[in-house]
Amino acid sequence: MPDEAQLPTRTPMRCPICDGALDDAQIRDLGGVTADLVWQLHAGRCSEHGWFQTEVVSRPPREIFAVDRPFGVVRRLIIDGTEVFSFPTVWNDLPPAARRQRVDPLDPRFWQVRERRGTN
Numbered sequence: 001m002p003d004e005a006q007l008p009t010r011t012p013m014r015c016p017i018c019d020g021a022l023d024d025a026q027i028r029d030l031g032g033v034t035a036d037l038v039w040q041l042h043a044g045r046c047s048e049h050g051w052f053q054t055e056v057v058s059r060p061p062r063e064i065f066a067v068d069r070p071f072g073v074v075r076r077l078i079i080d081g082t083e084v085f086s087f088p089t090v091w092n093d094l095p096p097a098a099r100r101q102r103v104d105p106l107d108p109r110f111w112q113v114r115e116r117r118g119t120n
Contacts, residue, residue: 012108013054015046016064016087017079019113022046026070038105043070050075060091060103060110088114 009025022044030039042061043053051069054061063086068075077084091099091110103110 011042011044012106012111013042013044013052013061013064014111015049016052016066016113017049017077018046020046020048022052024070028071041071043067045070049077054111056105059099059105060107061089062092063088064111064113090114 009027011022011025011027013022013025014020015022023046025042025044028041028043030041037058038056039058040056041053042056043051045051049066051067051072052064053067053071054064065086066075066077066084067073074085089110090112093114094110
């Protein structure tokens, strides 16, 4: 049986620009921060658009960030002439009552970017 560290990591996160699958996906468990809450950082690399990451705190992420490396600092992107640092997810579009309901924090439906923008 392979060592667990050698198994591929899966994340529902996709490239927020092209919606492509991410390579080199990594998940860092930040568990133990708060009882009964799942705390994780998800990171992955799009071959065309670079690294992205998001934080999961027992709910789907509110936004996905472009970063310089896995678990690194936010990097600046210029898309269609506009400076972009993060990409809001559809989780933000749900009414407050729906966001208070228990959901699977890894449900890919909620990880979709609100609006995709192509690059120049």
